[in-house]
Amino acid sequence: MPDFNLIHKAVLADVRYGIFGNMPPEGPGIRLQACPETCLLHVLGAPGCGDLFTVLTARPACHVRVAGPSQWLIASEDPITDVVIRDLEDLLGERAVVSDQTHGRIRIGISGPRASALLAKGTAIDLDPAQFQTGKSAMTLIGHITVNLARIGHDAFEIIVLRGFAESLWNDLIHMGLEYGVDCIPAHLAGKHPSGKITG
Amino acid sequence: MRLPCPYCGERDSREFTYRGDATLTRPAVESEMADYVYQRDNPLGWHKEYWLHTVCRTWLAVERDTRTHALGPVSIARCERVGS
């Protein structure tokens, strides 16, 4: 019998949800989405491994983020299993090692017409769609917190952040977005946008 | 100040951590160790120094003018060490 019963709880389970700030008549400028903690893998390339981005993106149902030189993060909506990791290790062979980061990092979706304006308050990356196109990702800071930032649509971004910083970042993002109106959506409503519901 | 990370592109200096004089070489003999650890040229003008791009974890070797913060060549420190 284990000494402690581990409680699996989403890190953003108890943060503030609902609508915050000045709500413009056309609806919230920002939607913050806590993503389900399903699967997040870190791929660390061996010296001289080359760019594995194309190799990794060829696999189905996963999102690949660039996480530094010869490093990638892979996120998926499908739950993590040993088989997933083994398949990936078989694919990469000697070229890279894979480590499960599902417990260590989480994803936050940021979308809405003012998403770029919100992020520009925190990061040094030029978010002009011509410079930072859909599908592009980069490591950067938001405030003092290191994140991986990806553009997944014209007005849609996704952040990967260390689990311990997630709640702080969530609150920072709400604070930064008050002037645009922020609609914060919990993970279990992923994919649904309960617009108009005012709480908090 | 903005520093160009060869990997990520130009970024604000707050993404970087200063890691000191890049001209020092660890000596082979004990008698030179104190100089290596403590003594610095501390030049007025061009200075070769290490910066860590904290977010992508790349060590850079940067030449910078300590009077104006103008930047000279920036390279990935790892490649530089292998080459030297």
Next chain:
Amino acid sequence: MRYSLASVLLNAVSGQSRWSPAWRSPEPAAHYDVVIVGGGGHGLATAHYLAKHHNVGRIAVLEKGYVGSGNVGRNTTIIRSNYLLPGNTAFYELSLKLWEGLEQDINFNAMVSQRGVLNLCHTDGQRDAYVRRGNAMRLNGVDAELLDADQVRAFVPFFNFDNARFPIKGGLLQKRGGTVRHDAVAWGYARAADRRGVDIIQHCEVTGLRIDKGVVTGVETTKGFIGAGKVALAGAGHSSRLAAMAGMRLPIESHVLQAFVSEALKPMIDTVVTFGAGHFYVSQSDKGGLVFGGDIDGYNSYAQRGNLPVVEDVMESAMALWPALGRVRLLRSWGGVMDMSMDGSPIIDKMPVDNLYLNAGWCYGGFKATPGSGFCFAHLIATDQPHAVADRLRLDRFAHGALIDEKGVGAQPNLH
């Protein structure tokens, strides 16, 4: 003219016409017994104490800019002696005692104000460290008081005590600490030294040292060669450049430290407070401006101006500690170039070249050390023996491992 009530009254009735310049502007002589390189606070204090206490003959102070243009006018004016380690505690306490008698000594109103210096703690571990430091101070005869949270609240009620991340748990108070008007320190020492016959030569930059068979014989300057029996280097921020003129490297990097002043406000804070969870310290000047400072920029710099990330850091710390500052407007900021030494403590020692002396490596602590530094440096120059309270501030302590590292961060000058 000696400053006194009589001199003020005399000038009041004579149209302020009887004042004389506070110091002369002499042309350099061909030779001095002692040449002090650097007319900042430390150089001028050294000249004053040399002339007052030691019979060393003719003295000159060479300043590349004008008196008060360097770090003596670029700090946050705080004085204190709340140090932990042997080598620092007694030295800074001597300095604080000299501050206490300074104005009478130099006949100049430097506005020495012992309004107290309070270091806040935000964790139990930090309080333990302050207990240790406070006890070390008291064992050395320095005043120190440990305040609990309620006592801090009574002393400075306007801070954010219940900040979830940095609750204020108490503080270490040194009541004899405080502030001094920094320009007046430069002017006062310059005037006092001048009245004892010291030549203060402004706009005279030293460009080289003349060294003959291991003995320094004079300095090359922008006003020509000046012979010297002894040469004393007190060029804070540029000590490495001066040492390089003698073919030496120092355990020092030059870094820029920024300071800030707000618009003038009605009295808000009657003491000096340092935040324990970020690098931020604040007091209020007699003109009403809040004076605050933070960390160094963190990379070698001779620029005398700072960069924006540190401005942001300081303002974030200010808001965390004192949310009422949110609507205060910043008036000015400035930067000073400092010698950051490899252990965070200064150097007052002889150099390997005969008759060449070094006063350097003051890090953040230069201003509060001004009288003590001048006093001990003068003693060393005149007697060739270190003063008893400065005998650990040696140049060779790095090679011998006798570091005086208050923060315990090692040979990382940007972290001290």
